Amino acid sequence: MSVKCSFCSNKAITKLRYAKLSLCSKHFVEYVEKRFSKIISKNKLFKNMDKVVVAVSGGKDSVTLLHLLHKVSKEFNFEIIGLTIDLGIRKYSVESVEKALKNYEMLNIKYKVIELKNKYGFSIDDIAKYRRKAGIKKPICSICGTIKRYIMNKYALEIGANAIATGHNLDDMVYYIFSSLYSGRVDNLAKISIYSPSEFKFVAKVKPLAYISEKETLLYAMLRKLPFNYNVCPYARLRTFHEYIRKTSNVLEENVPGLKITFARMFLEKINPILYSHYLSEKKFKECKICGMPTTGKICSFCKIKSAMEKVLKK
Numbered sequence: 001m002s003v004k005c006s007f008c009s010n011k012a013i014t015k016l017r018y019a020k021l022s023l024c025s026k027h028f029v030e031y032v033e034k035r036f037s038k039i040i041s042k043n044k045l046f047k048n049m050d051k052v053v054v055a056v057s058g059g060k061d062s063v064t065l066l067h068l069l070h071k072v073s074k075e076f077n078f079e080i081i082g083l084t085i086d087l088g089i090r091k092y093s094v095e096s097v098e099k100a101l102k103n104y105e106m107l108n109i110k111y112k113v114i115e116l117k118n119k120y121g122f123s124i125d126d127i128a129k130y131r132r133k134a135g136i137k138k139p140i141c142s143i144c145g146t147i148k149r150y151i152m153n154k155y156a157l158e159i160g161a162n163a164i165a166t167g168h169n170l171d172d173m174v175y176y177i178f179s180s181l182y183s184g185r186v187d188n189l190a191k192i193s194i195y196s197p198s199e200f201k202f203v204a205k206v207k208p209l210a211y212i213s214e215k216e217t218l219l220y221a222m223l224r225k226l227p228f229n230y231n232v233c234p235y236a237r238l239r240t241f242h243e244y245i246r247k248t249s250n251v252l253e254e255n256v257p258g259l260k261i262t263f264a265r266m267f268l269e270k271i272n273p274i275l276y277s278h279y280l281s282e283k284k285f286k287e288c289k290i291c292g293m294p295t296t297g298k299i300c301s302f303c304k305i306k307s308a309m310e311k312v313l314k315k
């Protein structure tokens with residue numbers, strides 16, 4: 001016998017065990033939208049903000065974030081500017097950018113596309129091919145993360161935005177917490193937050209999907225028929241540890257419904273503020289000698305990557 005929705009007589013299409021609810025498609029969409037709005041109010045994510053840059057890669061999480069933020073932007077009184085970075089990853093980037101633009105147009109949202117290769121002279125595909133030659137030791141995803149954070153921050157600063165919203169979901173948060181604990185990176189743990197205030201030349205960062213799981217963002221995007229790139233980045237397959245943590249945390253969640261939310265909430269609300277005050281609040285930033293963006297050394301990580309790639313690509 002099919003299970004009925006907890007709120008109406010329709011057939012349930014999903015069961016949210018952590019909330020003890022079975023929901024039909026209409027009530028699932030409503031449930032996610034209400035929870036999203038509650039997360040924003042409870043954490044005061046957009047207090048006193050009037051311009052927010054939303055980073056849209058074209059994947060399910062960022063597309064869901066864009067639509068959810070568009071729904072609440074009037075209530076919380078801020079303007080949305082979309083930002084899409086064309087990373088230059090073969091066909092994957094072409095499709096991702098195309099999907100991001102479709103969503104901006106659907107919602108009539110102002111946006112900016114920054115093409116990595118055009119603007120800075122190298123792509124993520126170039127990084128994958130030449131990074132060893134360029135003497136860059138970090139893995140591709142770590143470099144890609146540095147590049148994305150740099151471009152987002154620079155753009156948000158240039159247009160005078162109050163915050164950058166990104167589509168990191170609950171599963172991403174669980175992974176970041178776990179992997180930083182595992183590697184003993186206390187400074188990384190101190191940075192994991194649902195809201196990071198602005199400081200020096202860093203624009204505030206907001207993660208409104210921090211308590212919404214990957215399964216929920218995917219289902220929301222599918223039920224609302226939002227255009228998004230279903231394909232996975234070709235470099236994501238290199239992240240085996242990431243995949244292992246994802247699978248293991250899902251097994252734990254199966255046995256203890258709500259474990260992921262509680263784990264993330266306890267960390268974000270109780271542990272992170274202590275770590276932040278010990279490890280980050282005293283951190284001193286200066287301007288990078290090349291680009292003027294914030295760094296703790298003389299030259300920022302982005303400029304180091306850029307100059308290493310320039311040398312290799314010129315040859």
Ligand code: SF4
Pocket residue numbers: 087124140141142144145233234235236
């Ligand atoms: Fe960048 Fe890695 Fe994500 Fe691909 S999987 S977009 S390389 S961070």
Ligand code: ZN
Pocket residue numbers: 005006007008009010023024025026027
């Ligand atoms: Zn229903």
Ligand code: ZN
Pocket residue numbers: 288289290291292293299300301302303304
């Ligand atoms: Zn720099």
